[in-house]
Structure formats: structure tokens, C-alpha cells
Amino acid sequence: MKKATIILIVLLSLIKVTNAQDSKISGSWLVTKIVVGDQVDEPLFVIDYSANGSIITQGIDVGSWSHNQKEEKLIMTSDMDKDFVGDCKIISLNEKELNFEKGDQKWFLSRLNMDEIAKINSESGLIGSWKFADDANDDSTRVLTFEAPDSFTFIEKEPGMESRTGGMWIYNQEEKSLLLIGRIEQVRGKNRILTISKKELVLENAGVEIIIRKSDDSSQKIERLNFTGDDFFDENGDYKYDSEEGKLPWTDPFEMLMSLVNTSQLEYNFSALVEGTKVFETKKLTADVKTDKDEQSVSIDFIFYGYDRYDLPDDTQLPPNILDFNYYNRLYPLKENSFRVAGQEKLTTPSGTFDCTVIESVGTSEEKYKLWMINDKPGIYAKIIEDKEGMFGHYYIYELKNIITNN
Structure with a gap:
């Protein structure tokens, strides 16, 4: 009896994994909108529904998922976040979008092709560090660094304070847009690209024009000093450069x-x-x-x-x-x-x-x-x-x- 129970558990696990692997849900999705009644929220975060049945967001495994294809339900379980708990009625599911109802919420997700995003980002000319042009008017410095394939770092410095945040970036060449996903003010979300060159990027976000300039070709060259204190002493611990004063x-x-x-x-x-x-x-x-x-x-x-x-x-x-x-x-x-x-x-x-x-x-x-x-x-x-x-x-x-x- 015990052996039969173990076999049954293994079979159920295999069925769950198979359902995840075979499902159209498996992959990376951008949560573009959550609607509750008349309220509309645009959270803009990425959910990975992994083929092994895991739910991963912001690099954290927050729970598990399965797809009941017969009843067209996305079933999510989590001990960490209630947002990933519940039986969700799938409204639409295709190669580009996933929409479902979760209680009184309606979720709208767009599929992300990570290989395509990496390719387009690499050809965008944006990879590197960019400095916000309007910082010259105050004591702050804001630097946005785009890294391959799709991550960014945002650094903000003021006297006595420095903060660092990160997120994901997606360049859309056809739309001339730049999507920034993460905790970053002023340019968060979808930005319309007004100008893009090797040295300057002009964005429009919520009607506001933002100018950032490339800083990788700074006139100040970085010469890291590779010697150490040990280089000034011999194997016996004696100082080697007494004669240098002359x-x-x-x-x-x-x-x-x-x-x-x-x-x-x-x-x-x-x-x-x-x-x-x-x-x-x-x-x-x-x-x-x-x-x-x-x-x-x-x-x-x-x-x-x-x-x-x-x-x-x-x-x-x-x-x-x-x-x-x-x-x-x-x-x-x-x-x-x-x-x-x-x-x-x-x-x-x-x-x-x-x-x-x-x-x-x-x-x-x-x-x-x-x-x-x-x-x-x-x-x-x-x-x-x-x-x-x-x-x-x-x-x-x-x-x-x-x-x-x-x-």
C-alpha cells in the first residue's frame, strides 16, 4: 500500500510538470494591467511561468502553477504572496496575450520573447551609461546604465545620499519606444523616443521631455591603480624604496x-x-x-x-x-x-x-x-x-x- 501511494504521488507530480511543459502559458509574461471595477493599475512587472511549474518574479521563486486545460483555468499556489494564489479563469490565451480573472480582478499579460528582446537590445546602441542632462541645475547626479541582455541599473546621488535600483529594459525599434520596468521615477514605463544617437537620447514620458546623454566616452579616463602596499616591501618586510627621496x-x-x-x-x-x-x-x-x-x-x-x-x-x-x-x-x-x-x-x-x-x-x-x-x-x-x-x-x-x- 505504501509503495502504491509513493507511485501515485510521483505520477501526480509528473502530470503537473507535463501540464506545465505542454501548456501555452509556459514562458515570460509582462503584466501590463490589472483592473478592479473602475480602477486600473499598470504594475509593469514580469512573471515567469517556468516549464517545471514554478512561478518566478523579480528573480524570486514565489510559488507554483498548473494549467487545467479542460476547465481553462490557471491554478496558482504560493506561501509568499497572495497575488499568486487562486484558481484563475482564463479569458483569452494565445501566442501574444494571456488574460484571466482572479476573484474580482482582471489581469492582462503580454508574452515576452526574451531571445528577440536580447537581440534587439544589443543592436539598439543604448548599452552603456547615460547621465540625465538636467542634473547640471542642482546637486544631484542620476545615471542610467543599460546592460545586456535586458537589465538596467539606476543610480541617484545627492550630497550625503546614494540610491541604486534596477530593472528590465525593452527597446522597440518599430515603435521607437523604450520600456523601463522597475522602481525608477520619471522614465518608468513606456517612453516614446524622440531622438536617439550615439551621444544623446531624448525621451517623452507622460508628456514630459527627458534628455539623457551617453557618458561612456568621458574625457576622464579611468586608470585603476593595480599596485598594493606589499609591493613596497621585500620578502623580509623591509622597505625597498629608501633611496627614492633623492x-x-x-x-x-x-x-x-x-x-x-x-x-x-x-x-x-x-x-x-x-x-x-x-x-x-x-x-x-x-x-x-x-x-x-x-x-x-x-x-x-x-x-x-x-x-x-x-x-x-x-x-x-x-x-x-x-x-x-x-x-x-x-x-x-x-x-x-x-x-x-x-x-x-x-x-x-x-x-x-x-x-x-x-x-x-x-x-x-x-x-x-x-x-x-x-x-x-x-x-x-x-x-x-x-x-x-x-x-x-x-x-x-x-x-x-x-x-x-x-x-
Whole structure:
């Protein structure tokens, strides 16, 4: 008797799977509309009715399904979500649409051909990162990254806040439309494409025009720093680059003082990479320079935290950065960093072209630096890259924009 029961259970399971595999329901569907009385909701989410009888939405297995073809019912069960529980009376079912009644609800679904979507998306020219054009008017940065075959990431950054969401995208070349499915404001749902080119995409959503621009070909190139702190020590743990100090172009603090005596400010372009994209947030930083020949003192504002005295975050002060002539810092304005000389390079910045000594350095919190010291301008860096990997990492570029003199 026990053996017969087991066989019966197995047979019932096979029947359920067979019903799912043979059913016209099996596949991916977009829920376009749910109607309850006079209320119409357009939820726009994808349901996968898998051939093995599983219901999957947003990558989560939420329940199971079967198709009673005799009574034309879609039967759904779930312990996770009541939306996927019930015997649903099928109103229509064909290669393109599935409509059913579930209690007092009417569901309308459109079939998705995932292979075709992947092909059309790959040929759309949209894959990559795009930045919303109107963000230049405020302190926010919004980046929409299209990935193959059909997923997108939306990143929104404001001072002190960053959010990341994702979803699915479908490009329709014939309709000139772009469907975005997920938690994304302003461009969620069906967008009419007004303009599409290699550099600009103009959309219309609910009567509002939105301009986003391609950012993968940014003028700022990403040069990840691949050396580690271990590279600065030999197998015995001894520092390998003690002799490098003699190769630095700035070795005399008095020479730095005289070089900067007529300089009042240094302006830098500060670019912070939006992680997960090739998009940079860029702003200008200004470092005030103060010199006193009689007192033999030099002070340059330390702007290498990403802010200056003209735009300080709340409850923040600039760190003191006065050169101590008795304890000269070889990599002024950085602190006790290990470093090595990587070579010589002629570098062009918005401020001009300079002969530079290139330095590689490691910080105390796993930061890595690449610095271009201008050979004939002691105290002035042409460029600095700061790279820190990991969950709370960052990638910054400081590039000299202008040297402002007292004259």
C-alpha cells in the first residue's frame, strides 16, 4: 500500500510538470494591467511561468502553477504572496496575450520573447551609461546604465545620499519606444523616443521631455591603480624604496616658498567616479595659498578630501596644512605615505603642459595614489589619482585647472 501511494504521488507530480511543459502559458509574461471595477493599475512587472511549474518574479521563486486545460483555468499556489494564489479563469490565451480573472480582478499579460528582446537590445546602441542632462541645475547626479541582455541599473546621488535600483529594459525599434520596468521615477514605463544617437537620447514620458546623454566616452579616463602596499616591501618586510627621496623634484622647502610667493590660489577639477559606471561627478575646488618670506611659512589649503573652504560640508573644517620647515614632508601635502618614483612624464591639464615626476604611493587606509609633481613648480601637483577598492571604496581625480597669481 505504501509503495502504491509513493507511485501515485510521483505520477501526480509528473502530470503537473507535463501540464506545465505542454501548456501555452509556459514562458515570460509582462503584466501590463490589472483592473478592479473602475480602477486600473499598470504594475509593469514580469512573471515567469517556468516549464517545471514554478512561478518566478523579480528573480524570486514565489510559488507554483498548473494549467487545467479542460476547465481553462490557471491554478496558482504560493506561501509568499497572495497575488499568486487562486484558481484563475482564463479569458483569452494565445501566442501574444494571456488574460484571466482572479476573484474580482482582471489581469492582462503580454508574452515576452526574451531571445528577440536580447537581440534587439544589443543592436539598439543604448548599452552603456547615460547621465540625465538636467542634473547640471542642482546637486544631484542620476545615471542610467543599460546592460545586456535586458537589465538596467539606476543610480541617484545627492550630497550625503546614494540610491541604486534596477530593472528590465525593452527597446522597440518599430515603435521607437523604450520600456523601463522597475522602481525608477520619471522614465518608468513606456517612453516614446524622440531622438536617439550615439551621444544623446531624448525621451517623452507622460508628456514630459527627458534628455539623457551617453557618458561612456568621458574625457576622464579611468586608470585603476593595480599596485598594493606589499609591493613596497621585500620578502623580509623591509622597505625597498629608501633611496627614492633623492629622485624627487621638491627637496628644498625654501625653494617651495619662493616658487609660491606670488601664487594666491590653485584651482583643481575634482572628479569622483560614480561606482559601477564610467560617469564622473565633477566640480571645481580652490586652494588658497599663503606665503610669508619673513616668517618662512607656506600654507596651501588641503582640498584633497573633495571640498574646499568655499563649499564646506556642514560641521566640517579644512585640515591645517602649514609646511613645517623643520620637518619637511617629502610628498607635501600628503603625510607619511610610502612611495616610489614611477618615472617622468609630460602631462597636459587644463592649466597647461608640464614636465612631471610620477609618484606611486599607498596610504594608511588602503588608499592608492598616483601623483604628478610638476618639476619646476615645487608644491604644485598637476594631477592626483586616489583609488580605493572595496564596498566603501572610491575613485577620485584631481587635475590642475588654473594657477592664480597675485599680479
